[in-house]
Amino acid sequence: MHVTVINPNTTASMTRAIGEAARAAAAAGTTIVATNPDSGPASIEGYYDEVFSIPGLIAEMKKARGTDAFVIACFDDTGLDGARSLADVPVIGIGEAAMHMATLVATRFSVITTLKVSVPALEHNVRKYGFDARCGRVRACEVPVLALEDPASGARAKISSEIVRAKDEDGAEAIVLGCAGMAELAASLTREHGLPVIDGVASAVKLAEAMIGLGLKTSKVGGYAPPRAKAYAGTFAWAAP
The missing domain is CATH 3.40.50.12500 (Rossmann fold)
Known part of the structure; x- marks a missing residue:
């Protein structure tokens, strides 16, 4: 199993600690990759920080290859619904x-x-x-x-x-x-x-392993259906579905 754990803030030291916690919880056959975006807030404390952390989160998801599940390692579950719309593999907020x-x-x-x-x-x-x-x-x-x-x-x-x-x-x-x-x-x-x-980090990793083992995917019927293809202008052109 391959689980990508994304810390939506930009503090690399926190990402390292999150990665260690995730690996400590993971089963022997699970590979954990912990990452964070290059742009965005150093920490997420309230609604304003949350808004500016979501583009970086989505960018990290788009860069991931061969992952069986994503874990969003912010307790606010930053961008969780949008992330589930992007991915068909499980996406779990801590x-x-x-x-x-x-x-x-x-x-x-x-x-x-x-x-x-x-x-x-x-x-x-x-x-x-x-x-x-x-x-x-x-x-x-x-x-x-x-x-x-x-x-x-x-x-x-x-x-x-x-x-x-x-x-x-x-x-x-x-x-x-x-x-x-x-x-x-x-x-x-x-x-x-x-x-x-x-x-929440350990909890999300163990749930990710269970969902992968059960073959569960994110539903693409209704709210988490893939976003419709359209142009995104300016700064967010890279995020166009």
Whole structure:
């Protein structure tokens, strides 16, 4: 199996960490290629960043050859619907993947993300995916995405404190980590708090392997039908279907 993991931001160090997390989760016969675009925001924090990250994501998909599935390694599931329209192989967002996993191990989960600016977008996704009855709350630990790579940021302690509050205030039985940059924390936080702490990168890789094994493809009937051929002018001429 060949899985292409795309980090839609342009921070190569984060892409390397995401690739390591994906390979740690992958089965022995799965090849992981982790990549990021050359243009776009250094991190995705809110709606504005998301808009400018999508062209780079699509460009990386168009460059991929021989992949059996794509993973979009941003918890906002940046550009997910457009990406599924482009590809017939499975395209899995780490946000949707992690939430699905949470519903299989708990009756109620909470999401812990980075900044408050991301909360509305993630709450929208919770409703879109039909998990609003299972999600206690989307919480922000107020750590910028790129600060997750800085040990001096105190990110782990802040996330851990939000887990305590999620258990006490939300009745959370599982925690979903709401950023790809938190992937390496899942195992230690699970041990510390005694409940499942779920990383979206690992979840998406395992779902990709399952879908490939089952021979599932993205439906091309209806919403994810291929885009109609037409000219795209100017900067985006390369993206014309």
